[in-house]
Amino acid sequence: MSQFDIPAFLSTLTRRAGVYRMYDDAAELLYVGKAKNLKNRVSSYFRARGLNAKTVALVARIARIEITVTGSEAEALLLEQTLIKQHRPPFNILLKDDKSYPYLHLSQHPFPRLSYRRGKRRGDGRFFGPYPNSGAVREALNHMQKLFLLRSCEDSYFNHRSRPCLQYEIQRCSGPCVGKISQADYQRDTEHAVLFVQGKSRELMSALQQDMEQASETLQFERAAELRDQIDLVRRIQEKQHVEAEKGDADAWAWADWQGIECLHRLSFRRGRLVNSQNFFPDNPAGLDVSELMAEYLGQFYLGGHAPEGVPRDIIVDIDSELMESVVAALELSQQRRCYHVRGVRGQPRQWLHMAQENARAGAQNQLSAAQAAKQKLLDVQALLKLPETPRRIECFDISHSQGEATFASCVVYDQDGLNKSRYRRFAIKGVAAGDDYAALEQAVRRHLTRLQEQQDCPDLLLIDGGKGQIGRIQTLLDEMGLGTIHAFGISKGETRKSGWEFLWSAGVAQPIVPDAHNDGFRLLQWVRDESHRFAITGHRKARAKSRGQSGIEALPGVGPKRRKALLLHFGSLKNMTGAAREEIARVPGISKKLADQIFAHLHGEAQE
Structure with missing residues (x-):
């Protein structure tokens, strides 16, 4: 897991509803989630036990978490759904679909039907929504059936009933199919339902209270009690979704x-x-x-x-x-x-x-918390390395290659605000013998510090991924450049090559520093070294893939896409072209005799005049 300061972040989290977004070291969005209580929900990912394998895999990759506070959990649901559809995070696989948003539909009928509808809003009636998912629609339907007793059955079922169905028996429908409610009363309940779903709580409460008072005045105490319970239920579940x-x-x-x-x-x-x-x-x-x-x-x-x-x-x-x-x-x-x-x-x-x-x-x-954590880590590094002052900026170098192919060096930067990716640099190493990591490191550090020396912006601490030999070579370079005041240390793994068993080397010292694996300063240096390795190997892999993926014909001098296509059509392959004579190459449309000579010389490794 990356050096994400969990306690510092969690201590600043609000208990409001909202959405959280989890990112990895490469700033790729891993997961989007919503929470009624952000502090409780996000904290649950970092408990000591009880996590399943998928959650552990997610937590291991988290480098940063961003939050958005919303006005309600419903708003959080909507924003979560929008972000998932927009970014398709890999850990939201269960929610990654291309379905349209669901709606509530109120049909155009003397006794309107209230139902679930997904897709384009076609046909008669009124649509309410959209809702974040089908569960939210079904929950709304459940509440509205309890409150307003509107029917949910199909018209074909409604038209052929001779006695009340189970929905009427469990008080989820007022039984309009068999005349248990008048059309006027059903229309009143429909109007109340529309006010409810539109979030017009004041108008709805006022209408219900008037009905309750009227029922009391006419001595319909049972009806008044039903309206009283309905008002109480509305008060508990009504939520204005102003985000929608x-x-x-x-x-x-x-x-x-x-x-x-x-x-x-x-x-x-x-x-x-x-x-x-x-x-x-x-x-x-x-x-x-x-x-x-x-x-x-x-x-x-x-x-x-x-x-x-x-x-x-x-x-x-x-x-x-x-x-x-x-x-x-x-x-x-x-x-x-x-x-x-x-x-x-x-x-x-x-x-x-x-x-x-x-x-x-x-x-x-959150930014303040991260900045304070970064400063504390730099203080821990100072104590570990016994430096006279707290380093303001650490720069770490690493080398990556495959048996000398596509050698790249990386420089990553950690300062008082944490990793400063705007200052990351990669160096393509040229003119160095294959596998000579010492010379490659020296070339990268020299090129980098020459520029910084001109700008008077040198780092306070250089960290080299290497042992006694590498740090000795870099210290000699620093002295040569007049930059001996920059503290330089190497970090190398022991014989076991296990993380946590590294040594820290200083030039001219026979014995390395062997830190406690749980030392916060040491863990920061490990993290910066790992980041440098990741950044170096990424550049190396891109260069290697490019060189291996490039056809030999693309390197021919003076040959663009049109001529390349003509050559391939004529010869069929680079192998056939290599075995052809100069005259045969010159017969290809668009290839002059002079260009044919250049192509022939390039294919056979001959020097050109």
Whole structure:
């Protein structure tokens, strides 16, 4: 498992409902989940026992977790479904399908039928939804049958009943098929059901209370008691799903500052559904105030094409309209349609803005937790290596090749904010004897530090994947370059080659440092070394695959796609072409005599004039 600081992350988690996204070291999305209580749900993945094999495999790959706080568990369900369909994470295999969203359907009939419907909204009647999955629809149907006793049977079944069915006996239907309820009363229940599914709780409660009072006044106490129970049930299960409004094409932006960590959060709504959630941690070199910084950032974000969902109709951000005028005008010119700045002071935009503010605070808290954990790890490294000062930046080098083929060196960087992937570098090693790791390391470190020396931006600690010999060679190079003040250590595995049994080498020292396998500083160095190895071997494999996958004909001088096709049509294979005479090559359409000489010389390894 990567060096993900679990306790620090879990300590900052909210207990609100929301969605969590788990990523691996390569920033690939592994899993999307929803939770009624984010802290409890995410913590359950990291308990000591009781996990199945698939969950253990997932947890072992987690390098980062991002969260999005939502207004309710229903909103979390919808966002989870959207993200799964959009990204298809490998550990969400049970939910990876191409099905359409399910709906509730109320038919057009004197006694309307309430039923489950999936697919395109065709035919008569009214549709309500969409819902995140079939389970959510069936749960809604279950509640509504209890509340309003609407029929769920097919019209063919309804038209041929002579006595009440079981649904009537268990009080899940009012029995309209056999005249147990009048059409007017059934229509009233239907109207109440529509109010319920639309989330119009106030109107529904008011209507039910009026009916209850009327029943009491007319001494229909049994009916009044039924309405009282119905009101109580509505009060307990009614939930307004404002994330699923009938309309809404907007981005909500909010800013949070938490103990010096500044986070800008974006929630993206399309057709009323929350489809994306992003944290940004912008630099502010010009020292702009928050409103100016947000306006400038939004302009760069949208005009630079960084919004994967496109430019929305409404941009909800609580800053002065004068600052947004130029941004909105530029967007209207680029999109050739109207755009609006919304402050989010009332209605639906206010709720979305509040959600963005909550997520901005959560993002800042998580970032602060990660930064504090990274600084503590650097302090642990200082104590382990007995350095005079805490290293601000560690750079680790590794070499990867296959018997000298496609030799690559990697440099990965860990600083006070954790792994800094923007500073990762790969070096294709040239002019070095196959398998000479010492020379390959020296070439990569020299090229890298020469550039950093010019920029006066050298690291505090160099970590080399190697033992006594490698670190001795690198220390000689550092002294030669006048960079002897950079601390350099090698990390090598012992005879068993097992993780946790590594040695740490310093140049000129006969005995290595043998750390405790549970030392936090040592574990950080192991993690950085493993990351360097991963990054190096990735580059090596790509280069090797490219060289092995390239046909010899693609390397012919002066031959592009058209001439390559003509040569293959004429000769059939590179082998036949190699056995052909110069004159035969020159007969191919598009191949001149001079080019035929060049191709012949290349195929036979001859020097060209």
